[in-house]
Protein backbone atom coordinates (compact mmCIF):
# COMPACT_ATOMS: atom_id res chain seq x y z
CA UNK A 54 0.00 0.00 0.00
CA UNK A 55 1.51 3.30 -1.17
CA UNK A 56 0.96 6.41 0.91
CA UNK A 57 -0.04 9.53 -1.04
CA UNK A 58 2.37 11.51 1.13
CA UNK A 59 5.28 9.36 -0.14
CA UNK A 60 4.98 11.00 -3.56
CA UNK A 61 6.40 14.58 -3.65
CA UNK A 62 3.97 15.88 -6.32
CA UNK A 63 0.96 14.34 -8.01
CA UNK A 64 0.61 15.48 -11.61
CA UNK A 65 -2.50 13.44 -12.43
CA UNK A 66 -5.13 11.48 -10.51
CA UNK A 67 -4.26 7.75 -10.74
CA UNK A 68 -7.18 5.68 -12.08
CA UNK A 69 -7.79 3.91 -8.76
CA UNK A 70 -8.68 7.29 -7.14
CA UNK A 71 -11.15 8.30 -9.87
CA UNK A 72 -14.61 7.81 -8.38
CA UNK A 73 -17.55 6.64 -10.50
CA UNK A 74 -19.37 9.74 -11.88
CA UNK A 75 -22.31 9.51 -9.42
CA UNK A 76 -19.94 9.65 -6.42
CA UNK A 77 -17.85 12.61 -7.58
CA UNK A 78 -18.34 15.98 -5.89
CA UNK A 79 -20.13 18.71 -7.77
CA UNK A 80 -17.81 21.60 -6.98
CA UNK A 81 -19.30 25.09 -6.98
CA UNK A 82 -17.27 28.22 -6.40
CA UNK A 83 -19.76 30.19 -4.41
CA UNK A 84 -20.95 27.80 -1.74
CA UNK A 85 -22.23 29.73 1.26
CA UNK A 86 -20.69 29.14 4.68
CA UNK A 87 -22.55 26.72 6.84
CA UNK A 88 -24.21 26.86 10.22
CA UNK A 89 -24.89 23.14 10.34
CA UNK A 90 -21.65 22.43 12.22
CA UNK A 91 -20.88 24.20 15.47
CA UNK A 92 -17.63 26.23 15.42
CA UNK A 93 -16.25 26.69 18.92
CA UNK A 94 -14.06 29.73 19.66
CA UNK A 95 -12.67 30.94 23.02
CA UNK A 96 -12.33 27.28 23.86
CA UNK A 97 -9.43 27.50 26.27
CA UNK A 98 -7.06 25.26 24.26
CA UNK A 99 -3.92 27.36 23.77
CA UNK A 100 -3.05 28.18 20.16
CA UNK A 101 0.54 26.93 20.59
CA UNK A 102 -0.76 23.56 21.81
CA UNK A 103 -2.90 23.23 18.67
CA UNK A 104 -0.16 24.46 16.34
CA UNK A 105 2.48 22.38 18.14
CA UNK A 106 0.68 19.12 17.39
CA UNK A 107 -0.47 20.17 13.89
CA UNK A 108 3.17 20.89 12.97
CA UNK A 109 4.43 17.61 14.45
CA UNK A 110 1.73 15.67 12.57
CA UNK A 111 2.49 17.46 9.28
CA UNK A 112 6.17 16.71 9.94
CA UNK A 113 5.36 13.01 10.29
CA UNK A 114 3.67 12.88 6.88
CA UNK A 115 6.54 14.89 5.37
CA UNK A 116 9.16 12.31 6.42
CA UNK A 117 10.69 9.99 3.79
CA UNK A 118 8.70 6.82 3.03
CA UNK A 119 11.10 4.53 4.91
CA UNK A 120 10.59 6.45 8.18
CA UNK A 121 6.82 5.92 7.96
CA UNK A 122 7.03 2.30 6.83
CA UNK A 123 7.24 0.73 10.33
CA UNK A 124 3.91 2.38 11.21
CA UNK A 125 1.99 1.41 8.08
CA UNK A 126 -0.77 -0.97 9.07
CA UNK A 127 -4.46 -1.74 8.76
CA UNK A 128 -4.49 -3.66 12.06
CA UNK A 129 -7.24 -1.94 14.08
CA UNK A 130 -5.76 -3.08 17.42
CA UNK A 131 -2.66 -0.88 17.02
CA UNK A 132 -2.44 2.25 19.19
CA UNK A 133 -0.72 4.13 16.36
CA UNK A 134 -0.78 3.44 12.65
CA UNK A 135 -0.65 5.18 9.31
CA UNK A 136 -2.63 4.17 6.27
CA UNK A 137 -4.26 5.53 3.14
CA UNK A 138 -7.87 6.02 1.94
CA UNK A 139 -10.41 4.68 4.48
CA UNK A 140 -11.46 1.32 5.96
CA UNK A 141 -15.06 2.25 5.10
CA UNK A 142 -14.57 2.22 1.33
CA UNK A 143 -17.57 1.09 -0.65
CA UNK A 144 -16.90 -1.22 -3.61
CA UNK A 145 -13.19 -0.65 -3.35
CA UNK A 146 -13.38 3.14 -3.97
CA UNK A 147 -10.22 4.93 -2.87
CA UNK A 148 -10.15 8.36 -1.24
CA UNK A 149 -7.50 11.05 -1.57
CA UNK A 150 -6.00 10.99 1.92
CA UNK A 151 -3.46 9.39 4.21
CA UNK A 152 -4.42 9.15 7.85
CA UNK A 153 -3.07 8.41 11.29
CA UNK A 154 -5.23 6.55 13.80
CA UNK A 155 -4.07 7.10 17.33
CA UNK A 156 -5.38 5.89 20.69
CA UNK A 157 -4.75 9.06 22.62
CA UNK A 158 -6.68 9.02 25.90
CA UNK A 159 -6.16 7.83 28.56
CA UNK A 160 -2.46 7.93 27.75
CA UNK A 161 -0.59 4.87 29.04
CA UNK A 162 3.09 3.91 28.65
CA UNK A 163 1.94 1.13 26.33
CA UNK A 164 0.28 3.72 24.04
CA UNK A 165 3.24 6.08 24.09
CA UNK A 166 5.69 3.28 23.19
CA UNK A 167 3.75 2.82 19.92
CA UNK A 168 3.75 6.54 19.07
CA UNK A 169 6.60 7.62 16.76
CA UNK A 170 9.80 9.16 18.13
CA UNK A 171 10.14 11.37 15.05
CA UNK A 172 9.53 14.26 14.61
CA UNK A 173 11.14 14.88 18.00
CA UNK A 174 8.16 16.85 19.35
CA UNK A 175 5.56 14.29 18.24
CA UNK A 176 4.97 12.42 21.49
CA UNK A 177 5.01 15.41 23.82
CA UNK A 178 2.85 17.63 21.58
CA UNK A 179 0.32 14.81 21.08
CA UNK A 180 0.05 14.17 24.84
CA UNK A 181 -0.43 17.90 25.47
CA UNK A 182 -2.99 18.39 22.67
CA UNK A 183 -4.94 15.29 23.55
CA UNK A 184 -5.22 16.22 27.26
CA UNK A 185 -6.40 19.77 26.41
CA UNK A 186 -8.98 18.63 23.83
CA UNK A 187 -10.24 15.91 26.14
CA UNK A 188 -10.90 18.50 28.82
CA UNK A 189 -12.68 20.74 26.28
CA UNK A 190 -14.83 17.80 25.18
CA UNK A 191 -15.87 17.11 28.77
CA UNK A 192 -16.85 20.78 29.16
CA UNK A 193 -18.87 20.65 25.92
CA UNK A 194 -20.64 17.48 27.07
CA UNK A 195 -21.52 19.13 30.37
CA UNK A 196 -22.94 22.17 28.54
CA UNK A 197 -24.88 19.97 26.09
CA UNK A 198 -26.34 17.96 29.01
CA UNK A 199 -27.38 21.14 30.80
CA UNK A 200 -28.86 22.49 27.54
CA UNK A 201 -30.98 19.33 27.33
CA UNK A 202 -32.22 19.88 30.88
CA UNK A 203 -30.19 16.88 32.15
CA UNK A 204 -27.75 16.65 35.01
CA UNK A 205 -24.40 18.23 34.01
CA UNK A 206 -22.66 14.88 34.60
CA UNK A 207 -25.06 12.94 32.36
CA UNK A 208 -22.47 12.08 29.69
CA UNK A 209 -19.58 11.59 32.13
CA UNK A 210 -18.57 8.01 33.03
CA UNK A 211 -19.44 5.13 30.69
CA UNK A 212 -21.06 7.28 27.98
CA UNK A 213 -17.86 9.19 27.23
CA UNK A 214 -15.27 7.14 29.13
CA UNK A 215 -14.12 4.79 26.37
CA UNK A 216 -10.70 5.07 24.82
CA UNK A 217 -10.49 8.33 22.85
CA UNK A 218 -9.32 8.03 19.29
CA UNK A 219 -7.73 10.59 17.04
CA UNK A 220 -7.74 10.67 13.24
CA UNK A 221 -5.14 12.91 11.68
CA UNK A 222 -6.15 13.27 8.04
CA UNK A 223 -3.61 14.43 5.48
CA UNK A 224 -5.01 15.47 2.08
CA UNK A 225 -2.24 16.32 -0.42
CA UNK A 226 -3.03 18.76 -3.23
CA UNK A 227 -5.04 16.89 -5.86
CA UNK A 228 -4.54 17.62 -9.59
CA UNK A 229 -8.30 17.30 -10.29
CA UNK A 230 -10.64 17.66 -7.27
CA UNK A 231 -13.69 17.06 -9.48
CA UNK A 232 -12.76 13.38 -9.94
CA UNK A 233 -12.29 12.29 -6.37
CA UNK A 234 -13.12 12.95 -2.71
CA UNK A 235 -10.84 13.34 0.30
CA UNK A 236 -13.25 11.42 2.52
CA UNK A 237 -16.56 9.74 1.80
CA UNK A 238 -19.92 11.00 3.13
CA UNK A 239 -20.37 9.67 6.68
CA UNK A 240 -21.50 10.45 10.20
CA UNK A 241 -19.01 9.83 12.98
CA UNK A 242 -19.80 6.66 14.91
CA UNK A 243 -18.79 8.19 18.24
CA UNK A 244 -20.53 10.49 20.72
CA UNK A 245 -18.81 13.79 19.98
CA UNK A 246 -16.08 14.96 17.59
CA UNK A 247 -13.76 17.93 18.13
CA UNK A 248 -12.12 18.82 14.82
CA UNK A 249 -9.29 21.22 14.02
CA UNK A 250 -9.24 21.92 10.29
CA UNK A 251 -6.55 24.61 10.22
CA UNK A 252 -7.03 27.29 7.58
CA UNK A 253 -7.53 25.20 4.43
CA UNK A 254 -11.17 24.59 3.49
CA UNK A 255 -12.44 21.14 2.52
CA UNK A 256 -14.99 19.98 5.11
CA UNK A 257 -18.56 19.96 3.81
CA UNK A 258 -21.78 19.19 5.67
CA UNK A 259 -24.95 17.72 4.19
CA UNK A 260 -27.75 20.22 3.96
CA UNK A 261 -30.94 18.96 2.35
CA UNK A 262 -29.97 17.51 -1.02
CA UNK A 263 -26.69 19.41 -1.23
CA UNK A 264 -23.44 20.15 0.58
CA UNK A 265 -22.35 23.29 2.40
CA UNK A 266 -18.74 24.23 2.95
CA UNK A 267 -17.79 24.54 6.63
CA UNK A 268 -15.47 27.50 6.28
CA UNK A 269 -12.36 27.41 8.48
CA UNK A 270 -12.46 30.03 11.23
CA UNK A 271 -8.93 30.74 12.52
CA UNK A 272 -8.31 29.19 15.94
CA UNK A 273 -11.69 27.46 16.09
CA UNK A 274 -12.72 23.85 16.50
CA UNK A 275 -15.68 22.34 14.66
CA UNK A 276 -17.86 20.16 16.87
CA UNK A 277 -19.77 17.31 15.26
CA UNK A 278 -22.35 15.22 17.04
CA UNK A 279 -21.91 11.49 16.40
CA UNK A 280 -24.42 8.66 15.92
CA UNK A 281 -24.26 7.87 19.65
CA UNK A 282 -25.48 11.36 20.51
CA UNK A 283 -28.38 11.04 18.09
CA UNK A 284 -29.43 7.67 19.50
CA UNK A 285 -29.04 8.63 23.19
CA UNK A 286 -31.06 11.83 22.68
CA UNK A 287 -33.76 9.91 20.78
CA UNK A 288 -33.05 11.86 17.59
CA UNK A 289 -33.12 15.34 19.16
CA UNK A 290 -29.43 16.09 18.52
CA UNK A 291 -29.00 14.61 15.08
CA UNK A 292 -25.63 13.68 13.68
CA UNK A 293 -24.72 15.67 10.57
CA UNK A 294 -23.39 13.82 7.55
CA UNK A 295 -20.13 15.26 6.28
CA UNK A 296 -17.36 14.64 3.74
CA UNK A 297 -14.07 16.21 2.68
CA UNK A 298 -13.27 17.57 -0.78
CA UNK A 299 -9.76 18.12 -2.10
CA UNK A 300 -8.07 21.18 -3.62
CA UNK A 301 -5.27 21.77 -6.12
CA UNK A 302 -3.25 24.30 -4.13
CA UNK A 303 -2.42 23.27 -0.59
CA UNK A 304 -2.01 20.33 1.77
CA UNK A 305 -4.97 20.11 4.12
CA UNK A 306 -4.57 18.58 7.57
CA UNK A 307 -7.45 17.88 9.92
CA UNK A 308 -6.98 16.66 13.49
CA UNK A 309 -10.11 14.88 14.64
CA UNK A 310 -10.63 13.79 18.26
CA UNK A 311 -13.45 11.31 18.77
CA UNK A 312 -15.04 10.85 22.18
CA UNK A 313 -16.39 7.36 22.59
CA UNK A 314 -18.41 5.36 25.08
CA UNK A 315 -17.06 2.29 26.82
CA UNK A 316 -17.14 -0.81 24.58
CA UNK A 317 -19.01 -2.98 27.05
CA UNK A 318 -21.96 -0.55 27.33
CA UNK A 319 -25.46 -1.06 26.05
CA UNK A 320 -26.85 1.76 23.97
CA UNK A 321 -30.31 3.13 23.25
CA UNK A 322 -32.32 6.29 23.85
CA UNK A 323 -31.84 7.52 27.44
CA UNK A 324 -35.16 7.18 29.35
CA UNK A 325 -34.90 10.91 30.19
CA UNK A 326 -34.87 11.70 26.47
CA UNK A 327 -37.98 9.72 25.58
CA UNK A 328 -40.49 12.44 26.29
CA UNK A 329 -43.13 14.69 24.78
CA UNK A 330 -40.57 16.63 22.75
CA UNK A 331 -38.92 13.59 21.14
CA UNK A 332 -41.88 11.18 21.07
CA UNK A 333 -41.73 7.40 21.62
CA UNK A 334 -38.33 5.66 21.49
CA UNK A 335 -37.00 5.85 17.91
CA UNK A 336 -34.14 3.37 18.36
CA UNK A 337 -33.75 -0.12 19.82
CA UNK A 338 -31.37 -0.91 22.64
CA UNK A 339 -28.26 -2.85 21.59
CA UNK A 340 -24.71 -3.75 22.55
CA UNK A 341 -22.19 -1.19 21.44
CA UNK A 342 -20.10 -3.93 19.75
CA UNK A 343 -23.18 -4.65 17.58
CA UNK A 344 -23.21 -1.01 16.53
CA UNK A 345 -19.56 -1.11 15.48
CA UNK A 346 -20.25 -4.17 13.30
CA UNK A 347 -23.29 -2.52 11.69
CA UNK A 348 -21.30 0.66 11.01
CA UNK A 349 -18.63 -1.26 9.12
CA UNK A 350 -21.21 -3.36 7.25
CA UNK A 351 -23.08 -0.21 6.19
CA UNK A 352 -19.76 1.39 5.13
CA UNK A 353 -20.59 4.38 7.33
CA UNK A 354 -23.65 5.38 5.27
CA UNK A 355 -25.83 7.44 7.63
CA UNK A 356 -29.21 6.04 6.67
CA UNK A 357 -28.01 2.43 6.40
CA UNK A 358 -26.48 2.59 9.90
CA UNK A 359 -29.54 4.18 11.50
CA UNK A 360 -31.97 1.92 9.61
CA UNK A 361 -30.44 -1.04 11.42
CA UNK A 362 -31.25 0.39 14.86
CA UNK A 363 -34.44 2.31 14.16
CA UNK A 364 -37.75 1.11 15.56
CA UNK A 365 -39.96 0.95 12.46
CA UNK A 366 -43.54 1.69 13.49
Ligand SMILES: O=C(O)CCC(=O)C(=O)O
Nearest residue numbers: 220222250256297307309
Ligand atom coordinates in the same frame (compact mmCIF):
# COMPACT_ATOMS: atom_id res chain seq x y z
O1 LIG B 1 -11.06 16.40 7.25
C1 LIG B 1 -12.13 16.75 7.72
O2 LIG B 1 -12.43 17.93 7.89
C2 LIG B 1 -13.17 15.70 8.08
C3 LIG B 1 -12.59 14.49 8.76
C4 LIG B 1 -13.64 13.56 9.29
O3 LIG B 1 -14.80 13.73 9.08
C5 LIG B 1 -13.26 12.37 10.11
O4 LIG B 1 -12.05 12.08 10.27
O5 LIG B 1 -14.19 11.70 10.61
Ligand SMILES: [Fe+2]
Nearest residue numbers: 239240241295
Ligand atom coordinates in the same frame (compact mmCIF):
# COMPACT_ATOMS: atom_id res chain seq x y z
FE1 LIG C 1 -16.08 12.50 10.32
